[in-house]
Amino acid sequence: MKLLTHNFLSSSFLKNVKVGYPLVLRVSKAEVVESEFNPDFTKKMLQKVEYPVLAEAAKVTNIQNLEVPSELPSDWENNEAFLNVAYKLLNCINVVEGELECPETGRKFIIRDSIPNMLANEDEVDS
Amino acid sequence: MSSKRPEHLGPPELFYNETEAKKYTSNSHIIQIQNEMSERALELLALPEGSEGLLLDVGCGSGLSGEVLTEHGHTWIGMDISEHMLELARDHNESEGELILQDMGAGCPFRPGIFDGAISISAIQWLCHANSKAENPKRRLLHFFQTLYGCLSRGSRAVFQFYPENVEQSEFIMQQANQAGFNGGLVVDFPNSTKAKKIYLVLMTGGMQKLPRALTEDEAQSSHIKNIERREVRPNSKYTGRKRHKKF
Numbered sequence: 001m002k003l004l005t006h007n008f009l010s011s012s013f014l015k016n017v018k019v020g021y022p023l024v025l026r027v028s029k030a031e032v033v034e035s036e037f038n039p040d041f042t043k044k045m046l047q048k049v050e051y052p053v054l055a056e057a058a059k060v061t062n063i064q065n066l067e068v069p070s071e072l073p074s075d076w077e078n079n080e081a082f083l084n085v086a087y088k089l090l091n092c093i094n095v096v097e098g099e100l101e102c103p104e105t106g107r108k109f110i111i112r113d114s115i116p117n118m119l120a121n122e123d124e125v126d127s
Numbered sequence: 128m129s130s131k132r133p134e135h136l137g138p139p140e141l142f143y144n145e146t147e148a149k150k151y152t153s154n155s156h157i158i159q160i161q162n163e164m165s166e167r168a169l170e171l172l173a174l175p176e177g178s179e180g181l182l183l184d185v186g187c188g189s190g191l192s193g194e195v196l197t198e199h200g201h202t203w204i205g206m207d208i209s210e211h212m213l214e215l216a217r218d219h220n221e222s223e224g225e226l227i228l229q230d231m232g233a234g235c236p237f238r239p240g241i242f243d244g245a246i247s248i249s250a251i252q253w254l255c256h257a258n259s260k261a262e263n264p265k266r267r268l269l270h271f272f273q274t275l276y277g278c279l280s281r282g283s284r285a286v287f288q289f290y291p292e293n294v295e296q297s298e299f300i301m302q303q304a305n306q307a308g309f310n311g312g313l314v315v316d317f318p319n320s321t322k323a324k325k326i327y328l329v330l331m332t333g334g335m336q337k338l339p340r341a342l343t344e345d346e347a348q349s350s351h352i353k354n355i356e357r358r359e360v361r362p363n364s365k366y367t368g369r370k371r372h373k374k375f
Contacts, residue, residue: 005204005225008241013234013274021238040179041202048181048241115213118206118229118236122261125233125270 011102015126024101138258143209152189165195168246180243186250190216193224232267234274245285272307287328316342
Protein backbone atom coordinates (compact mmCIF):
# COMPACT_ATOMS: atom_id res chain seq x y z
CA MET A 1 0.00 0.00 0.00
CA LYS A 2 1.39 3.31 -1.06
CA LEU A 3 1.05 6.40 1.12
CA LEU A 4 -1.20 7.90 -1.56
CA THR A 5 -3.76 5.20 -0.78
CA HIS A 6 -3.43 5.70 2.97
CA ASN A 7 -4.24 9.36 2.36
CA PHE A 8 -7.55 8.43 0.72
CA LEU A 9 -8.69 5.57 2.96
CA SER A 10 -11.37 6.13 5.57
CA SER A 11 -13.29 3.89 7.97
CA SER A 12 -16.52 5.86 7.58
CA PHE A 13 -18.24 2.75 6.18
CA LEU A 14 -18.23 1.28 9.71
CA LYS A 15 -21.26 1.63 11.95
CA ASN A 16 -21.28 4.77 14.16
CA VAL A 17 -18.13 6.18 12.56
CA LYS A 18 -18.58 9.79 11.47
CA VAL A 19 -15.35 10.79 9.74
CA GLY A 20 -13.02 7.83 10.17
CA TYR A 21 -10.06 9.82 8.97
CA PRO A 22 -7.11 9.72 8.98
CA LEU A 23 -6.56 6.07 9.74
CA VAL A 24 -3.73 5.57 12.22
CA LEU A 25 -0.87 3.96 10.30
CA ARG A 26 1.56 1.52 11.87
CA VAL A 27 4.33 0.05 9.80
CA SER A 28 6.43 -3.00 10.51
CA LYS A 29 7.88 -3.32 7.02
CA ALA A 30 8.13 -0.74 4.24
CA GLU A 31 10.10 -0.62 1.02
CA VAL A 32 11.13 2.01 -1.49
CA VAL A 33 9.99 1.37 -5.03
CA GLU A 34 12.02 3.08 -7.74
CA SER A 35 9.96 4.98 -10.25
CA GLU A 36 10.54 7.92 -12.55
CA PHE A 37 9.42 11.37 -11.34
CA ASN A 38 6.11 12.40 -12.84
CA PRO A 39 5.36 16.10 -12.21
CA ASP A 40 1.83 16.05 -13.69
CA PHE A 41 0.79 13.12 -11.51
CA THR A 42 2.30 14.79 -8.46
CA LYS A 43 0.53 18.11 -8.98
CA LYS A 44 -2.79 16.42 -9.68
CA MET A 45 -2.58 14.19 -6.62
CA LEU A 46 -1.39 16.98 -4.31
CA GLN A 47 -4.68 18.73 -5.02
CA LYS A 48 -6.54 15.73 -3.62
CA VAL A 49 -4.18 14.81 -0.82
CA GLU A 50 -4.37 16.00 2.81
CA TYR A 51 -0.76 17.09 2.99
CA PRO A 52 -0.28 17.04 6.81
CA VAL A 53 -1.56 13.44 6.83
CA LEU A 54 0.95 12.53 4.12
CA ALA A 55 3.84 14.16 6.00
CA GLU A 56 2.83 12.34 9.19
CA ALA A 57 2.59 8.99 7.36
CA ALA A 58 6.05 9.60 5.91
CA LYS A 59 7.42 9.94 9.46
CA VAL A 60 5.80 6.64 10.46
CA THR A 61 7.39 4.73 7.57
CA ASN A 62 10.77 5.95 8.76
CA ILE A 63 12.35 6.08 5.31
CA GLN A 64 15.69 7.84 5.55
CA ASN A 65 17.20 10.52 3.32
CA LEU A 66 14.00 12.38 2.65
CA GLU A 67 13.51 15.99 3.78
CA VAL A 68 9.76 16.20 4.29
CA PRO A 69 8.36 19.65 5.11
CA SER A 70 5.56 19.39 7.69
CA GLU A 71 3.43 21.88 5.77
CA LEU A 72 2.71 22.28 2.08
CA PRO A 73 5.06 25.01 0.75
CA SER A 74 3.13 28.01 -0.60
CA ASP A 75 4.99 27.76 -3.92
CA TRP A 76 4.49 23.98 -4.15
CA GLU A 77 3.29 24.02 -7.74
CA ASN A 78 6.56 25.49 -9.02
CA ASN A 79 8.90 24.08 -6.41
CA GLU A 80 10.67 21.32 -8.36
CA ALA A 81 12.65 20.08 -5.35
CA PHE A 82 9.51 19.76 -3.25
CA LEU A 83 7.54 18.08 -6.05
CA ASN A 84 10.30 15.50 -6.29
CA VAL A 85 10.01 14.72 -2.61
CA ALA A 86 6.21 14.68 -2.80
CA TYR A 87 6.34 12.23 -5.71
CA LYS A 88 8.51 9.87 -3.69
CA LEU A 89 6.12 10.14 -0.74
CA LEU A 90 3.03 9.50 -2.83
CA ASN A 91 4.22 6.83 -5.19
CA CYS A 92 7.51 5.28 -4.09
CA ILE A 93 6.98 4.21 -0.50
CA ASN A 94 5.20 0.89 -0.21
CA VAL A 95 3.95 -0.38 3.14
CA VAL A 96 4.36 -4.14 2.99
CA GLU A 97 3.36 -5.14 6.51
CA GLY A 98 1.53 -3.08 9.10
CA GLU A 99 -1.90 -2.01 10.23
CA LEU A 100 -4.46 0.75 9.95
CA GLU A 101 -6.60 1.78 12.88
CA CYS A 102 -9.97 3.53 12.84
CA PRO A 103 -9.47 6.76 14.83
CA GLU A 104 -12.97 6.56 16.31
CA THR A 105 -13.55 2.89 17.16
CA GLY A 106 -10.02 1.55 17.36
CA ARG A 107 -10.95 -1.20 14.88
CA LYS A 108 -7.74 -2.47 13.26
CA PHE A 109 -7.22 -3.40 9.63
CA ILE A 110 -4.18 -5.50 8.80
CA ILE A 111 -1.85 -4.75 5.89
CA ARG A 112 -0.33 -8.00 4.67
CA ASP A 113 1.85 -8.49 1.57
CA SER A 114 1.15 -4.85 0.57
CA ILE A 115 -2.65 -5.27 0.59
CA PRO A 116 -4.77 -3.66 3.32
CA ASN A 117 -7.61 -5.89 4.46
CA MET A 118 -10.63 -3.62 5.01
CA LEU A 119 -13.11 -6.48 5.43
CA ALA A 120 -15.52 -6.11 8.32
CA ASN A 121 -18.33 -8.27 9.65
CA GLU A 122 -21.86 -7.56 8.49
CA ASP A 123 -22.81 -6.28 11.97
CA GLU A 124 -19.90 -3.81 12.05
CA VAL A 125 -21.03 -2.09 8.86
CA ASP A 126 -23.37 0.88 8.70
CA SER A 127 -25.82 -0.42 6.12
CA MET B 128 -28.77 -21.92 -17.56
CA SER B 129 -28.52 -20.84 -13.97
CA SER B 130 -25.54 -23.12 -13.41
CA LYS B 131 -23.58 -20.98 -15.87
CA ARG B 132 -23.80 -18.00 -13.54
CA PRO B 133 -20.93 -18.14 -11.06
CA GLU B 134 -22.82 -15.90 -8.63
CA HIS B 135 -25.27 -18.78 -8.13
CA LEU B 136 -22.50 -21.09 -7.03
CA GLY B 137 -21.48 -19.28 -3.89
CA PRO B 138 -19.90 -16.12 -2.54
CA PRO B 139 -17.22 -14.51 -4.77
CA GLU B 140 -14.42 -14.81 -2.21
CA LEU B 141 -14.94 -18.57 -2.21
CA PHE B 142 -15.74 -18.97 -5.88
CA TYR B 143 -12.58 -17.20 -6.99
CA ASN B 144 -10.21 -19.47 -5.14
CA GLU B 145 -6.64 -19.95 -6.32
CA THR B 146 -7.62 -22.27 -9.18
CA GLU B 147 -10.58 -20.26 -10.46
CA ALA B 148 -8.66 -16.98 -10.16
CA LYS B 149 -5.78 -18.36 -12.23
CA LYS B 150 -8.13 -19.91 -14.77
CA TYR B 151 -9.95 -16.62 -15.16
CA THR B 152 -6.82 -14.59 -15.56
CA SER B 153 -5.01 -16.83 -18.02
CA ASN B 154 -7.90 -17.39 -20.41
CA SER B 155 -7.10 -15.32 -23.49
CA HIS B 156 -10.75 -15.11 -24.52
CA ILE B 157 -11.71 -13.67 -21.13
CA ILE B 158 -8.73 -11.29 -21.23
CA GLN B 159 -9.78 -9.94 -24.63
CA ILE B 160 -13.42 -9.43 -23.64
CA GLN B 161 -12.46 -7.84 -20.31
CA ASN B 162 -10.12 -5.57 -22.20
CA GLU B 163 -12.78 -4.43 -24.65
CA MET B 164 -15.34 -3.88 -21.93
CA SER B 165 -12.88 -1.89 -19.84
CA GLU B 166 -12.05 0.32 -22.83
CA ARG B 167 -15.75 0.92 -23.42
CA ALA B 168 -16.45 1.60 -19.72
CA LEU B 169 -13.63 4.14 -19.71
CA GLU B 170 -15.08 5.75 -22.83
CA LEU B 171 -18.51 5.95 -21.18
CA LEU B 172 -16.95 7.72 -18.19
CA ALA B 173 -16.47 10.60 -20.62
CA LEU B 174 -13.51 12.10 -18.80
CA PRO B 175 -12.40 15.45 -20.21
CA GLU B 176 -9.71 15.14 -22.90
CA GLY B 177 -6.20 14.79 -21.53
CA SER B 178 -7.21 14.62 -17.89
CA GLU B 179 -5.55 11.59 -16.39
CA GLY B 180 -7.17 11.20 -13.03
CA LEU B 181 -7.72 8.97 -10.06
CA LEU B 182 -10.17 6.15 -10.74
CA LEU B 183 -11.76 3.49 -8.58
CA ASP B 184 -12.05 -0.04 -9.96
CA VAL B 185 -14.83 -1.87 -8.12
CA GLY B 186 -14.29 -5.62 -8.23
CA CYS B 187 -10.88 -5.12 -9.84
CA GLY B 188 -10.09 -8.84 -9.66
CA SER B 189 -6.68 -9.72 -11.03
CA GLY B 190 -6.23 -6.28 -12.56
CA LEU B 191 -7.29 -6.96 -16.17
CA SER B 192 -9.42 -3.81 -16.27
CA GLY B 193 -6.78 -1.89 -14.35
CA GLU B 194 -4.24 -2.54 -17.09
CA VAL B 195 -6.47 -0.61 -19.47
CA LEU B 196 -6.69 2.27 -17.00
CA THR B 197 -2.90 2.29 -16.63
CA GLU B 198 -2.44 2.25 -20.41
CA HIS B 199 -4.57 5.39 -20.61
CA GLY B 200 -2.40 7.09 -18.00
CA HIS B 201 -4.82 6.93 -15.09
CA THR B 202 -3.97 6.21 -11.49
CA TRP B 203 -6.30 3.66 -9.97
CA ILE B 204 -7.26 2.00 -6.74
CA GLY B 205 -8.96 -1.36 -7.04
CA MET B 206 -11.02 -3.19 -4.47
CA ASP B 207 -12.03 -6.82 -4.55
CA ILE B 208 -13.25 -9.43 -2.10
CA SER B 209 -11.11 -12.25 -3.52
CA GLU B 210 -7.67 -12.36 -1.95
CA HIS B 211 -6.47 -14.75 -4.63
CA MET B 212 -7.49 -12.38 -7.40
CA LEU B 213 -5.68 -9.51 -5.66
CA GLU B 214 -2.55 -11.59 -5.23
CA LEU B 215 -2.52 -12.22 -8.98
CA ALA B 216 -2.97 -8.49 -9.58
CA ARG B 217 -0.11 -7.65 -7.21
CA ASP B 218 2.29 -10.16 -8.72
CA HIS B 219 1.45 -9.10 -12.24
CA ASN B 220 4.03 -6.59 -13.42
CA GLU B 221 1.93 -4.50 -15.75
CA SER B 222 -0.72 -3.72 -13.20
CA GLU B 223 0.35 -0.57 -11.37
CA GLY B 224 -2.78 0.03 -9.35
CA GLU B 225 -3.25 0.02 -5.64
CA LEU B 226 -5.19 -2.91 -4.21
CA ILE B 227 -7.59 -3.17 -1.32
CA LEU B 228 -9.31 -6.26 0.05
CA GLN B 229 -12.90 -5.19 0.56
CA ASP B 230 -16.45 -6.44 0.13
CA MET B 231 -18.22 -3.83 -1.98
CA GLY B 232 -21.44 -4.52 -0.07
CA ALA B 233 -19.71 -3.17 3.04
CA GLY B 234 -19.09 0.13 1.25
CA CYS B 235 -16.28 2.08 -0.37
CA PRO B 236 -13.68 2.84 2.32
CA PHE B 237 -12.60 6.27 1.11
CA ARG B 238 -12.93 9.87 2.13
CA PRO B 239 -15.33 12.15 0.24
CA GLY B 240 -14.92 13.46 -3.27
CA ILE B 241 -11.52 12.02 -4.23
CA PHE B 242 -12.24 9.91 -7.33
CA ASP B 243 -12.62 11.33 -10.84
CA GLY B 244 -14.68 8.30 -11.81
CA ALA B 245 -15.30 4.63 -11.14
CA ILE B 246 -15.53 1.59 -13.35
CA SER B 247 -16.63 -1.94 -12.59
CA ILE B 248 -16.43 -4.90 -14.94
CA SER B 249 -18.66 -7.94 -14.41
CA ALA B 250 -18.95 -7.45 -10.67
CA ILE B 251 -22.12 -5.70 -9.53
CA GLN B 252 -24.41 -8.68 -10.16
CA TRP B 253 -22.65 -10.47 -7.30
CA LEU B 254 -24.27 -8.01 -4.91
CA CYS B 255 -27.76 -9.21 -5.81
CA HIS B 256 -27.25 -12.45 -3.94
CA ALA B 257 -27.30 -13.08 -0.23
CA ASN B 258 -24.66 -15.55 0.88
CA SER B 259 -25.59 -15.58 4.52
CA LYS B 260 -28.63 -14.82 6.65
CA ALA B 261 -27.12 -11.52 7.75
CA GLU B 262 -26.77 -10.29 4.17
CA ASN B 263 -29.58 -8.23 2.71
CA PRO B 264 -28.90 -7.57 -1.01
CA LYS B 265 -31.07 -4.45 -1.14
CA ARG B 266 -29.42 -2.87 1.88
CA ARG B 267 -25.94 -3.83 0.71
CA LEU B 268 -26.50 -2.42 -2.77
CA LEU B 269 -27.88 0.83 -1.38
CA HIS B 270 -25.01 1.16 1.10
CA PHE B 271 -22.52 0.46 -1.67
CA PHE B 272 -24.02 3.13 -3.94
CA GLN B 273 -24.27 5.65 -1.10
CA THR B 274 -20.61 5.27 -0.14
CA LEU B 275 -19.61 5.27 -3.83
CA TYR B 276 -21.52 8.52 -4.37
CA GLY B 277 -19.68 9.95 -1.40
CA CYS B 278 -16.17 9.24 -2.64
CA LEU B 279 -16.77 10.46 -6.22
CA SER B 280 -16.06 14.07 -7.12
CA ARG B 281 -19.11 16.08 -8.19
CA GLY B 282 -19.99 15.71 -11.85
CA SER B 283 -18.08 12.45 -12.23
CA ARG B 284 -19.51 9.13 -13.33
CA ALA B 285 -19.47 5.48 -12.45
CA VAL B 286 -19.85 2.87 -15.20
CA PHE B 287 -20.75 -0.73 -14.43
CA GLN B 288 -20.60 -3.41 -17.08
CA PHE B 289 -22.66 -6.30 -15.82
CA TYR B 290 -24.71 -9.33 -16.76
CA PRO B 291 -28.22 -8.90 -15.42
CA GLU B 292 -30.18 -12.12 -15.07
CA ASN B 293 -33.42 -10.45 -16.05
CA VAL B 294 -35.19 -7.11 -16.31
CA GLU B 295 -36.16 -7.18 -12.65
CA GLN B 296 -32.54 -7.46 -11.58
CA SER B 297 -31.33 -4.48 -13.58
CA GLU B 298 -34.32 -2.45 -12.33
CA PHE B 299 -33.54 -3.51 -8.77
CA ILE B 300 -29.93 -2.32 -9.10
CA MET B 301 -31.02 0.93 -10.76
CA GLN B 302 -33.52 1.66 -7.98
CA GLN B 303 -30.85 1.45 -5.29
CA ALA B 304 -28.53 3.66 -7.36
CA ASN B 305 -31.30 6.25 -7.75
CA GLN B 306 -32.05 6.18 -4.07
CA ALA B 307 -28.39 6.86 -3.36
CA GLY B 308 -28.62 10.01 -5.50
CA PHE B 309 -27.32 8.84 -8.88
CA ASN B 310 -28.93 9.67 -12.20
CA GLY B 311 -28.42 7.65 -15.34
CA GLY B 312 -29.49 4.41 -16.87
CA LEU B 313 -28.54 1.49 -19.05
CA VAL B 314 -26.56 1.72 -22.26
CA VAL B 315 -26.94 -1.45 -24.27
CA ASP B 316 -24.32 -2.01 -26.95
CA PHE B 317 -25.13 -4.28 -29.87
CA PRO B 318 -28.61 -5.09 -28.53
CA ASN B 319 -29.49 -7.39 -31.42
CA SER B 320 -26.48 -9.62 -31.14
CA THR B 321 -26.51 -12.43 -28.61
CA LYS B 322 -22.71 -12.53 -28.47
CA ALA B 323 -21.67 -8.90 -28.74
CA LYS B 324 -24.50 -7.47 -26.63
CA LYS B 325 -23.09 -5.73 -23.57
CA ILE B 326 -24.94 -3.88 -20.86
CA TYR B 327 -23.49 -0.87 -19.05
CA LEU B 328 -25.08 0.94 -16.16
CA VAL B 329 -23.97 4.55 -16.49
CA LEU B 330 -24.41 6.48 -13.24
CA MET B 331 -23.92 10.20 -12.92
CA THR B 332 -23.46 12.50 -9.97
CA GLY B 333 -24.64 16.05 -10.13
CA GLY B 334 -27.86 16.41 -12.10
CA MET B 335 -29.46 14.97 -15.19
CA GLN B 336 -27.33 14.48 -18.26
CA LYS B 337 -28.05 12.74 -21.50
CA LEU B 338 -27.03 9.11 -21.62
CA PRO B 339 -24.23 8.27 -24.03
CA ARG B 340 -25.18 6.57 -27.28
CA ALA B 341 -25.08 2.81 -27.49
CA LEU B 342 -23.06 1.03 -30.14
CA THR B 343 -25.04 -0.86 -32.76
CA GLU B 344 -24.23 -2.98 -35.80
CA ASP B 345 -26.11 -0.57 -37.99
CA GLU B 346 -25.06 2.91 -36.90
CA ALA B 347 -27.48 4.56 -39.33
CA GLN B 348 -30.66 3.45 -37.60
CA SER B 349 -29.59 4.13 -34.04
CA SER B 350 -30.88 7.61 -33.48
CA HIS B 351 -31.88 6.76 -29.95
CA ILE B 352 -30.62 4.41 -27.30
CA LYS B 353 -32.33 1.11 -27.56
CA ASN B 354 -33.52 -0.41 -24.40
CA ILE B 355 -33.52 -4.08 -25.08
CA GLU B 356 -34.30 -4.79 -21.47
CA ARG B 357 -37.82 -3.53 -22.01
CA ARG B 358 -40.40 -6.29 -21.89
CA GLU B 359 -41.08 -8.00 -25.17
CA VAL B 360 -44.34 -7.12 -26.89
CA ARG B 361 -45.99 -9.69 -29.10
CA PRO B 362 -46.13 -8.90 -32.82
CA ASN B 363 -49.41 -7.78 -34.31
CA SER B 364 -51.74 -10.62 -35.14
CA LYS B 365 -55.27 -10.92 -36.32
CA TYR B 366 -56.33 -10.82 -32.67
CA THR B 367 -54.54 -7.55 -32.01
CA GLY B 368 -57.10 -4.97 -30.92
CA ARG B 369 -60.72 -5.61 -31.44
CA LYS B 370 -62.59 -4.02 -34.24
CA ARG B 371 -66.16 -2.91 -33.64
CA HIS B 372 -68.72 -4.86 -35.53
CA LYS B 373 -70.19 -3.27 -38.64
CA LYS B 374 -73.62 -2.96 -37.15
CA PHE B 375 -72.50 -0.42 -34.51
